[in-house]
Amino acid sequence: MSRATTTDEPETYDPGYVPQRFGLNNTGVICHLNSLLQGLVGCSAVVRATLANRDYLAKTATGRAFHDFIHTAVPAARLPGSAPFEGGAALENCSAAVLRALTTDLRSRRPHFRYGPSQESASEGLVLLLDMMDDPNPEPLGVEVDEKTGAEKVIYEENPVARLFYHRYQAIVYCKNCKVSVSEELDVAVQFNLFHYDGLRKKPRTPAEFGEMLRSQVSFLEDYRCDKCGEKAGGFRHYLLRMIPEVLVTVFNLYQDRRGRVTRYAPSRVPFPGIGGSQLIYRQVAQVEQFGTRAGGHYIARGLRADGKVYQLDDASANQSAFGPTPNVYMVFYHCERIPAPAPVVEAAAAAPAPAPDASLVADDGGPA
Numbered sequence: 001m002s003r004a005t006t007t008d009e010p011e012t013y014d015p016g017y018v019p020q021r022f023g024l025n026n027t028g029v030i031c032h033l034n035s036l037l038q039g040l041v042g043c044s045a046v047v048r049a050t051l052a053n054r055d056y057l058a059k060t061a062t063g064r065a066f067h068d069f070i071h072t073a074v075p076a077a078r079l080p081g082s083a084p085f086e087g088g089a090a091l092e093n094c095s096a097a098v099l100r101a102l103t104t105d106l107r108s109r110r111p112h113f114r115y116g117p118s119q120e121s122a123s124e125g126l127v128l129l130l131d132m133m134d135d136p137n138p139e140p141l142g143v144e145v146d147e148k149t150g151a152e153k154v155i156y157e158e159n160p161v162a163r164l165f166y167h168r169y170q171a172i173v174y175c176k177n178c179k180v181s182v183s184e185e186l187d188v189a190v191q192f193n194l195f196h197y198d199g200l201r202k203k204p205r206t207p208a209e210f211g212e213m214l215r216s217q218v219s220f221l222e223d224y225r226c227d228k229c230g231e232k233a234g235g236f237r238h239y240l241l242r243m244i245p246e247v248l249v250t251v252f253n254l255y256q257d258r259r260g261r262v263t264r265y266a267p268s269r270v271p272f273p274g275i276g277g278s279q280l281i282y283r284q285v286a287q288v289e290q291f292g293t294r295a296g297g298h299y300i301a302r303g304l305r306a307d308g309k310v311y312q313l314d315d316a317s318a319n320q321s322a323f324g325p326t327p328n329v330y331m332v333f334y335h336c337e338r339i340p341a342p343a344p345v346v347e348a349a350a351a352a353p354a355p356a357p358d359a360s361l362v363a364d365d366g367g368p369a
Helices: 031-041 044-052 060-072 091-110 122-133 208-216
Strands: 142-144 154-157 167-175 181-191 192-194 216-221 236-244 247-252 269-275 281-295 296-304 310-314 318-319 329-338
Touching: 031 091, 031 122, 031 281, 031 310, 031 329, 044 060, 044 329, 091 122, 091 281, 122 329, 142 318, 154 318, 208 216, 208 236, 208 269, 208 281, 236 281
Parallel strands: 192 247
Antiparallel strands: 142 154, 167 181, 167 236, 216 236, 247 329, 269 281, 281 296, 281 329, 296 310, 310 318
16 A cells, blocks of 8 residues: 655654644634644644645645644744744634635635635535645646556646645445446545445444554445446445555544434554555544534544643643543544554555455445345
């Protein structure tokens, strides 16, 4: 399994690039952003990439505001001669500045998109934050030619912060009528949406089982019509992880279980298979929790800080706490902690045809077996 890196050497967790505990003021329904920022600043690779790529982040209001937040929150990680774009901002007010910048860029680049005036989703906030850091007018770096098809693709400079989250997966669709795979495609995402955690497979109970769940997920396609046989018999989509980044963000569906919220298992460390039978280890560095309903509520974070302790980060307050599964855990942030030695960056081997998902996981009506 290959890895995404921002430098020649893979980024592993470094407590020297995370902050001491601090709080963020809630200036009005922005607890979702406060919690998201507390999760991001606990990822040392994010801090390092942000401070090392000031020129790229200068191209958007969101990039400048996020840079200034990181620069203010983690003074020990600043580069010699570095400076914020807007001086004099107090750390506790940085989230409000990030929100103003984010909404400014959204109105310019997505004028019909509404975000910011009310309780929002921290998960959606992550995607928007990374998107709005993208250079709106990127310069081409060159052309890449596909060896198989000969098709040319223009290559642009990547967002140096967003690329820390990119994971590549193979999506394979199986037709229940044909009983074979009928389509395959590769795609990239920045977070793992574990929305099928409860319905289509056994719940993980160990770190190894949780890692396997991230590597291989199956979802049911109730209204799928097969292009090959023409039948609307339903199908399955099988996601296979092909490349993992420095930072893994898992997102749970708090409202899927009809009985109400349930406590989901999320281990403090997750193993992935490495080269030659070794293991990549990811450690938990933050979790975001949401209390309330779909219509509104309150967000808090728990984060690992430079002193090695975990704190509950509830807007302006920061009190010692601990990680642990609760019914309100919405997002969990993991950071690559250990890479097998030697640790060269390798391309993923050609994938063997994936077997069809176990039909016993899903009943004929598409519900849990």
